Amino acid sequence: MLIRFLPGNQRFFRLFSQHAELGVQGCRELLLLLTHLSTERELRAQNVEAAEKAADRITRQTIELLKRTPVAPLHPDAIHKLVSVMDDVLDLAEDTAQTIYLYDIKRVTPAAIQLAEICVACAERLEEAVGLLVSRRNRDGILRLCEQIDKLESDADHVMRAAMSRLFRDEPDTRELIKLKAVYELLEQITDKAEDVANIIEGLVLERSWRG
Known part of the structure; x- marks a missing residue:
C-alpha cells in the first residue's frame, strides 16, 4: 500500500515531528528556568x-x-487526538513556567528539578517515537519507547509523593508551601500527559488502521 507516500500524508509525519521537537524544546527551557x-x-x-x-x-x-486529506495515514480521530494531547504537554509546560514567573518563585527544590528532568526525558522519547511512526518496520522500537515513557511517569509519581511529604513536613512558610505544591503538581501532570501520548501511539501501532 502506497498511502504513506502521498504528499499530504508525508506532511502529517513532518508536522508530528515538528510538534514533538517543540515539546522537547519547551521542556528543556522549563528545566533551564528552574535551574537559572x-x-x-x-x-x-x-x-x-x-x-x-x-x-x-x-x-x-x-x-x-x-x-483536506481524503485518505490519511492514520485514522482521522487518531490524528486529531494525537496532536491534541501532544499540545497538552506544552500547555502544561507553559502553565508551569507562568506559575513560576507570576508567583515570583525565587527558589525551588532538587525534587522540582528532578521532575523537570523527567519531563525532558519523556519529551525526548516522545520525539523519537513520533519520528518512527512513518514506518511499520519501527513497531518494536516505538513500543520500547512507550514502555520507557510509562516507566518515567511512574518515576515522577514516586518523586512527587516523596517531595510532597517533605514539603508538608519541613516547609514552615505557608505561602512557599502553596507555591511549591503547585509547581510539583504541574510538573507531574506533564509526565501524565506524556504517558497519555505514549498510550495513543502504542494503540496506533497495535491496530490495523496504521498505514505507516
Whole structure:
C-alpha cells in the first residue's frame, strides 16, 4: 500500500515531528528556568511560551490538513487526538513556567528539578517515537519507547509523593508551601500527559488502521 507516500500524508509525519521537537524544546527551557531562577526566569518563561505558541500553530495546520486529506495515514480521530494531547504537554509546560514567573518563585527544590528532568526525558522519547511512526518496520522500537515513557511517569509519581511529604513536613512558610505544591503538581501532570501520548501511539501501532 502506497498511502504513506502521498504528499499530504508525508506532511502529517513532518508536522508530528515538528510538534514533538517543540515539546522537547519547551521542556528543556522549563528545566533551564528552574535551574537559572535568579538570572534567566523571564527569558526562559518567554521561551517556553514561544514553543507552546509555535506548537499551537502546528496543531491547527495538522487539523486543516486532515480536513483536506481524503485518505490519511492514520485514522482521522487518531490524528486529531494525537496532536491534541501532544499540545497538552506544552500547555502544561507553559502553565508551569507562568506559575513560576507570576508567583515570583525565587527558589525551588532538587525534587522540582528532578521532575523537570523527567519531563525532558519523556519529551525526548516522545520525539523519537513520533519520528518512527512513518514506518511499520519501527513497531518494536516505538513500543520500547512507550514502555520507557510509562516507566518515567511512574518515576515522577514516586518523586512527587516523596517531595510532597517533605514539603508538608519541613516547609514552615505557608505561602512557599502553596507555591511549591503547585509547581510539583504541574510538573507531574506533564509526565501524565506524556504517558497519555505514549498510550495513543502504542494503540496506533497495535491496530490495523496504521498505514505507516
